[in-house]
Amino acid sequence: MHTVHEAPLTRSVEDYLKVIYHLSSQGGFAATSDIAAMLEVAPPSVSGMVKRLSETGLIEHVPYRGVQLTQQGRRAALKMIRRHRILETYLTQQLGYDWGGVHEEAERLEHAVSDRLIERMAGALGEPRYDPHGAPIPTAAGEIEETELLSLAEAPVGADLELREVGTQDPARLSYFAEQGLVPGARLTVTDRQPFNGPTTVRLESAGVRVVGRELAQALRCLAAAR
Amino acid sequence: MHTVHEAPLTRSVEDYLKVIYHLSSQGGFAATSDIAAMLEVAPPSVSGMVKRLSETGLIEHVPYRGVQLTQQGRRAALKMIRRHRILETYLTQQLGYDWGGVHEEAERLEHAVSDRLIERMAGALGEPRYDPHGAPIPTAAGEIEETELLSLAEAPVGADLELREVGTQDPARLSYFAEQGLVPGARLTVTDRQPFNGPTTVRLESAGVRVVGRELAQALRCLAAAR
DNA sequence: AGTGTGAGTTAGTTTAATCTAAATCAGATC
DNA sequence: GATCTGATTTAGATTAAACTAACTCACACT
Structure with a gap:
């Protein structure tokens, strides 16, 4: 399968995908109001974004029920989660960050780093499998360990x-x-x-x-x- | 002097300040068309931004002549230049980047990093005074070496x-x-x-x-x- | 089955940044 | 000194993301 030209996702789109991933990870749909609460945004903002995201095929929307990620959306979400967790690990291990503050820094950086930089960081760390909080880091190929805890x-x-x-x-x-x-x-x-x-x-x-x-x-x- | 509450500058504003700094560094005014060319943006976009920047006191605008940074604008520009050059140095020395590609990566990251991260990187590098291309790195206090070359x-x-x-x-x-x-x-x-x-x-x-x-x-x- | 409630959506506005097209200015040329 | 030319600005449209206010739907309760 050829790599399709993918327009770069905006900051916002990436954030929506991440929270939809987390909210729907325990199976089922992510509700508009839950997405809104997690992003600290008004519900109509979510409805608007949901419309665009389902038009571009990243999510599936069942009106008045909620949304789920498509394969494509899940891939994009896992990519952002990998970025986030690699960044947290790097900041902690290489730059002396402690548990407080890493999250916020990674949250901003994850939208700006290139794949290349993330892979360099991962390499410098020895391809870590868990972030500083113990959360599994998705692989570059988009796979994530799912252990029942x-x-x-x-x-x-x-x-x-x-x-x-x-x-x-x-x-x-x-x-x-x-x-x-x-x-x-x-x-x-x-x-x-x-x-x-x-x-x-x-x-x-x-x-x-x-x-x-x-x-x-x-x-x-x-x-x-x-x- | 107390630190004034400063709203975080948007990506764009920061970019404008940087190119105005470079264009007016040899004394004099930065011209609208030169700014537009460097940012790859149409001249009216520059006029619009110039209006906002002079309203917020970051630049001085002489209509039909050009713009210059105020003290405040110069401070903001030098801060971004420090970020850029520390990032380039860090990516090169710690993550094996070569001359090609560092610029682009730093260009995106400089808008996302915190001051704290920049200072950690600078510390890890031993407070470098020059970036990989030999350009002087402004200090955290906002001073830059000006050697006639x-x-x-x-x-x-x-x-x-x-x-x-x-x-x-x-x-x-x-x-x-x-x-x-x-x-x-x-x-x-x-x-x-x-x-x-x-x-x-x-x-x-x-x-x-x-x-x-x-x-x-x-x-x-x-x-x-x-x- | 009828209704009320809260969640979800639609409609319309706002802000920041951009664009194209049109108008205007300043300095150079004749 | 009039005019031309290119640079600059103004006017108005567009896009993305957010907001508030108003409407609508689904479902639980009586």
């Missing part, structure tokens, strides 16, 4: 887990997690959970005991630990 | 020179110069010049003899060599 808020008491991904971009939460030793790779055991969706208590293998409120626990995504 | 097209026969700056962004010319050993720091002696603005012949201290056409020679900016 279990949020710490749902993990059963007694489970031995490995923390794989810290699923937030909020700098305050990120630095709090980092302080608490709650970083990708940490081994932990769930020792308790308060009733009615209360906080989860865990024992960290290499540190002490932590009590994590439900909302925070939802961001911590784990895998059953290999023993 | 002599274009090779004007240098008298017999002069011993040090090549300081290769003043072009054209990738083809840049790689040609690099092949010929005409890079910043090269020592050379002017041995001949053909009449009527003909080519200049130079002997390179560490290589052989080169004949350089007038147009190319204009891009090579030199300093009288220390002996």
Whole structure:
């Protein structure tokens, strides 16, 4: 299949595709209002963009239901996600950025970098497979690892887990997690959970005991630990 | 003096300021048509932008004469030039870019990077004073070295020179110069010049003899060599 | 089945940057 | 000094992305 001439996507289009990817990743449709909320934009702006995106074949729109990415749209979204995650990894490992601030910087840069630069960065880093928060980095070919992870808020008491991904971009939460030793790779055991969706208590293998409120626990995504 | 709240400049505004800086650097005014030519934009677009820029106090406009930067405009322009040159230096030294292509990449990135990132890059490079083409890098405080250089097209026969700056962004010319050993720091002696603005012949201290056409020679900016 | 509510869409305006075509100015030429 | 010419500006249209206000749809509830 020949490479088709593709007009460069504008900043906005790229952002829409990324949030549609995230919102529809758990199957199903992304709702107009959710897209609007994530982009901090009024709902009619979304309707307008949705019209253009479906005209150009990047999304499928079912009026009053929501939207889904087409193959083409998914490819474009994964490309932006790769850019974002490579940038975060590079800024962290090569330029001393900490968890706070990387996201914002990457968010701006991802629209300006060339494929060539991203691949140079990836090369300099040794083709990393995960970003600093533990999220998988799509390959240049557009494939992404899809591992089922279990949020710490749902993990059963007694489970031995490995923390794989810290699923937030909020700098305050990120630095709090980092302080608490709650970083990708940490081994932990769930020792308790308060009733009615209360906080989860865990024992960290290499540190002490932590009590994590439900909302925070939802961001911590784990895998059953290999023993 | 307190830092005034400054609205972030758009991509376009920044580009206009940069070319106005370059066009008016040899004193005097930048002409509408020259700005239009450098930005590859129609002259009326320049008139429109000039109106807005002078309203916001970044330039001084004398109708039918041209424009000049104000102090504020000059500061903004030098900031962009610093970003551009730090980026070119970083891409070249840390990510293996060669002379061709760096310019284009930096041109896009300079609008997206934060001051913080630029200063990290500058730090990683050891606060470089010159970019890969030999152009001086403005300091973070907004000062730029202004050394009088002599274009090779004007240098008298017999002069011993040090090549300081290769003043072009054209990738083809840049790689040609690099092949010929005409890079910043090269020592050379002017041995001949053909009449009527003909080519200049130079002997390179560490290589052989080169004949350089007038147009190319204009891009090579030199300093009288220390002996 | 009728209706109310909130989500979604349409209509029409705004802002920034561009364009083409038309008008105007300034300096050079005769 | 009148005129010509090319550079510059003004006028008006276009595109992309956003907004507010007003309308419409789908679906849940009685």
